Amino acid sequence: xxxxxxxxxxxxxxxxxxxxxxxxxxxxxxxxxxxxxxxxxxxxxxxxxxxxxxxxxxxxxxxxxxxxxxxxxxxxxxxxxxxxxxxxxxxxxxxxxxxxxxxxxxxxxxxxxxxxxxxxxxxxxxxxxxxxxxxxxxxxxxxxxxxxxxxxxxxxxxxxxxxxxxxxxxxxxxxxxxxxxxxxxxxxxxxxxxxxxxxxxxxxxxxxxxxxxxxxxxxxxxxxxxxxxxxxxxxxxxxxxxxxxxxxxx
Amino acid sequence: xxxxxxxxxxxxxxxxxxxxxxxxxxxxxxxxxxxxxxxxxxxxxxxxxxxxxxxxxxxxxxxxxxxxxxxxxxxxxxxxxxxxxxxxxxxxxxxxxxxxxxxxxxxxxxxxxxxxxxxxxxxxxxxxxxxxxxxxxxxxxxxxxxxxxxxxxxxxxxxxxxxxxxxxxxxxxxxxxxxxxxxxxxxxxxxxxxxxxxxxxxxxxxxxxxxxxxxxxxxxxxxxxxxxxxxxxxxxxxxxxxxxxxxxxxxxxxxxxxxxxxxxxxxxxxx
Amino acid sequence: xxxxxxxxxxxxxxxxxxxxxxxxxxxxxxxxxxxxxxxxxxxxxxxxxxxxxxxxxxxxxxxxxxxxxxxxxxxxxxxxxxxxxxxxxxxxxxxxxxxxxxxxxxxxxxxxxxxxxxxxxxxxxxxxxxxxxxxxxxxxxxxxxxxxxxxxxxxxxxxxxxxxxxxxxxxxxxxxxxxxxxxxxxxxxxxxxxxxxxxxxxxxxxxxxxxxxxxxxxxxxxxxxxxxxxxxxxxxxxxxxxxxxxxxxxxxxxxx
Numbered sequence: 013x014x015x016x017x018x019x020x021x022x023x024x025x026x027x028x029x030x031x032x033x034x035x036x037x038x039x040x041x042x043x044x045x046x047x048x049x050x051x052x053x054x055x056x057x058x059x060x061x062x063x064x065x066x067x068x069x070x071x072x073x074x075x076x077x078x079x080x081x082x083x084x085x086x087x088x089x090x091x092x093x094x095x096x097x098x099x100x101x102x103x104x105x106x107x108x109x110x111x112x113x114x115x116x117x118x119x120x121x122x123x124x125x126x127x128x129x130x131x132x133x134x135x136x137x138x139x140x141x142x143x144x145x146x147x148x149x150x151x152x153x154x155x156x157x158x159x160x161x162x163x164x165x166x167x168x169x170x171x172x173x174x175x176x177x178x179x180x181x182x183x184x185x186x187x188x189x190x191x192x193x194x195x196x197x198x199x200x201x202x203x204x205x206x207x208x209x210x211x212x213x214x215x216x217x218x219x220x221x222x223x224x225x226x227x228x229x230x231x232x233x234x235x236x237x238x239x240x241x242x243x244x245x246x247x248x249x250x251x252x253x254x255x256x257x258x259x260x261x262x
Numbered sequence: 263x264x265x266x267x268x269x270x271x272x273x274x275x276x277x278x279x280x281x282x283x284x285x286x287x288x289x290x291x292x293x294x295x296x297x298x299x300x301x302x303x304x305x306x307x308x309x310x311x312x313x314x315x316x317x318x319x320x321x322x323x324x325x326x327x328x329x330x331x332x333x334x335x336x337x338x339x340x341x342x343x344x345x346x347x348x349x350x351x352x353x354x355x356x357x358x359x360x361x362x363x364x365x366x367x368x369x370x371x372x373x374x375x376x377x378x379x380x381x382x383x384x385x386x387x388x389x390x391x392x393x394x395x396x397x398x399x400x401x402x403x404x405x406x407x408x409x410x411x412x413x414x415x416x417x418x419x420x421x422x423x424x425x426x427x428x429x430x431x432x433x434x435x436x437x438x439x440x441x442x443x444x445x446x447x448x449x450x451x452x453x454x455x456x457x458x459x460x461x462x463x464x465x466x467x468x469x470x471x472x473x474x475x476x477x478x479x480x481x482x483x484x485x486x487x488x489x490x491x492x493x494x495x496x497x498x499x500x501x502x503x504x505x506x507x508x509x510x511x512x513x514x515x516x517x518x519x520x521x522x523x524x525x526x527x528x529x530x531x532x533x
Numbered sequence: 534x535x536x537x538x539x540x541x542x543x544x545x546x547x548x549x550x551x552x553x554x555x556x557x558x559x560x561x562x563x564x565x566x567x568x569x570x571x572x573x574x575x576x577x578x579x580x581x582x583x584x585x586x587x588x589x590x591x592x593x594x595x596x597x598x599x600x601x602x603x604x605x606x607x608x609x610x611x612x613x614x615x616x617x618x619x620x621x622x623x624x625x626x627x628x629x630x631x632x633x634x635x636x637x638x639x640x641x642x643x644x645x646x647x648x649x650x651x652x653x654x655x656x657x658x659x660x661x662x663x664x665x666x667x668x669x670x671x672x673x674x675x676x677x678x679x680x681x682x683x684x685x686x687x688x689x690x691x692x693x694x695x696x697x698x699x700x701x702x703x704x705x706x707x708x709x710x711x712x713x714x715x716x717x718x719x720x721x722x723x724x725x726x727x728x729x730x731x732x733x734x735x736x737x738x739x740x741x742x743x744x745x746x747x748x749x750x751x752x753x754x755x756x757x758x759x760x761x762x763x764x765x766x767x768x769x770x771x772x773x774x775x776x777x778x779x780x781x782x783x784x785x786x787x788x789x
Contacts, residue, residue, distance in 0.1 A: 025372045044395055101291040102298050109512040114469040116386075117504045120477065120488045124314040124497065196382050203384035204470075208477055214387075222390035230391065238383040245382040432591050433621035436609050437635035437686065447638070451625055 055232035078137025090149025133205035140201030141194035148190025152183030192248040324498035341483030348407025356415035364423020398480035410471035411464035418460025422453030455526035546597035556747035569738040580748030614683035673704035
């Protein structure tokens with residue numbers, strides 16, 4: 013059994029689970045689990061609808077904007093915190109607190125301060141993603157190979173060259189790891205933000221489907237969102253693997 | 263991007279993240295850090311941008327009131343219940359399952375892809391369904407915690423087992439250790455640190471889960487305090503509740519990290 | 534090649550093909566004399582470690598067999614003890630527990646195994662470090678712990694996989710001398726993997742030269758250096774220098 017199992021590619025186990033789901037669904041064991049085939053059919057019918065397109069567009073836009081702010085602010089801030097001792101000390105504690113704090117609790121604040129709408133979701137995505145990006149960037153730059161910096165200086169590199177050619181590239185593996193974790197959190201941020209705001213994007217659809225007990229559509233949406241999250245994290249992981257060769261060289 | 267300030271220019275070498283400074287020095291920086299953060303908060307609150315953003319001083323006063331009248335303590339007693347139950351369930355079943363996944367190739371083959379997907383997935387999407395199924399009671403909230411916390415707990419236990427130094431396993435076999443001894447004396451001690459890390463990260467996810475559950479499912483405990491005070495525009499109280507939650511989560515997780523470092527110092531954990 | 538009369542380990546036609554098609558060893562036949570130190574020497578990737586682990590019973594060969602004292606090897610056994618290249622010490626266990634670990638696995642009661650371990654620790658020159666942890670030790674000291682652990686189970690054969698590769702040169706020399714000293718009293722059979730020509734020539738009664746992938750026996754050399762002399766004299770001995778030269782002449786052709 014053990015040997016035979018190892019030879020079959022691991023994704024095939026997903027086929028088994030899909031089959032189990034189908035059987036459980038057809039057996040009617042639980043009202044909340046429709047057969048997988050019907051969920052897929054629902055996904056196919058839901059996907060081209062305008063309602064889904066609008067929801068997806070709003071959600072993607074919130075995600076993209078939130079992530080963009082998280083990158084634009086997070087990476088430079090992480091670099092500064094690693095290079096400017098005072099800043100690193102003052103902000104370090106707060107970054108550490110918020111990186112593991114339940115950011116979901118901040119959403120009500122956003123709703124009352126920013127208002128109930130897309131901006132709230134954008135800020136939620138930003139808050140979910142930014143702290144881990146700052147933290148990993150800071151660690152990456154702080155641990156950047158000292159001898160590389162000394163090498164660059166001994167060859168007369170100027171400050172901006174040290175940043176552009178040595179520090180950032182040297183910290184790239186950590187920065188990318190932070191970006192990947194940030195993106196995973198960002199997707200969670202979109203979903204949580206929209207669920208709490210409850211009137212926009214896929215969050216609205218989740219609410220709608222579960223209220224009207226449209227289980228096939230509900231699961232179809234879950235599958236789509238999960239696959240999207242997985243695709244985002246795998247895409248960044250693929251970039252990470254491309255720079256891994258010099259992470260291992262350090 | 264701005265260039266780094268004078269501090270870096272005077273001292274161009276890389277600043278280590280953890281420098282060896284005196285306890286007093288560290289304490290001093292912490293005080294500066296608090297003053298900076300709370301000062302910024304106070305200023306932002308006094309700026310007449312939004313009535314919903316109270317300054318730090320008012321929030322602190324509201325926090326004092328809520329501690330004094332016992333409403334905060336009551337809310338925590340009710341919120342922590344599903345959190346503790348959920349994490350305890352994950353600690354037993356999730357860790358057990360992760361260990362089984364690490365030890366058995368068959369279990370690994372069957373379940374690893376699912377957990378890889380679940381770890382990246384926004385599990386919060388399931389919460390409306392949980393509400394539908396289990397209504398608004400304790401079960402629903404416990405399930406919300408379990409769903410959010412389980413993937414990271416299972417995956418960390420699994421990784422801990424699978425990352426065991428293969429050389430140590432070979433050593434055990436070379437000295438005639440049985441499979442049982444291999445698991446008990448090599449693999450589990452090696453994995454213990456990562457399993458603990460997984461529980462800590464799971465608890466962080468659990469905090470998120472319980473908050474969402476209380477905001478979405480039933481306004482009880484902390485979620486109720488937040489929702490109620492927001493609806494009656496008692497913003498200082500709402501902020502105080504949320505700030506206290508962030509503080510409680512941060513202190514708990516930080517404490518656990520300290521425990522982790524004491525139990526498994528880097529030189530002993532071998533990972 | 535003449536077979537010594539008193540052979541303890543026999544390698545018969547051993548071949549190893551790894552999954553993925555890498556052929557590490559092909560048709561290796563060898564005999565290791567009892568109570569002697571033999572080295573397996575060759576360029577990296579010649580399968581010397583694989584051969585050693587096959588002898589240890591940690592890796593199964595695809596072809597051929599190993600016999601120890603005439604009995605076919607099916608797995609690790611009490612008459613063989615292994616010293617690992619990366620030390621393989623339990624990071625969470627003290628030196629004492631690490632050294633006693635082989636006995637612990639065999640179910641020897643604590644008092645008894647700790648007594649044996651203490652003796653071995655003293656013998657490898659680590660007396661006083663019983664309650665230290667591996668991270669507090671230098672590479673050379675860690676490898677002494679690994680050696681003490683192998684000696685503690687009182688196996689006839691000690692298999693050492695490049696034990697000095699992560700140890701600095703001074704420590705290495707001192708350790709080599711101590712090892713020779715130790716073996717003189719104990720009549721252990723040692724099979725030693727190394728990629729250092731000098732180390733092989735200095736330590737060995739028998740040197741097995743392996744060719745690069747797939748590893749085959751390229752030559753067997755018996756330096757027959759007089760062991761009575763001090764280490765410094767051995768390093769100036771004609772036979773020692775000739776052996777080093779002879780090995781280099783053979784290995785040179787494998788260097789691309």
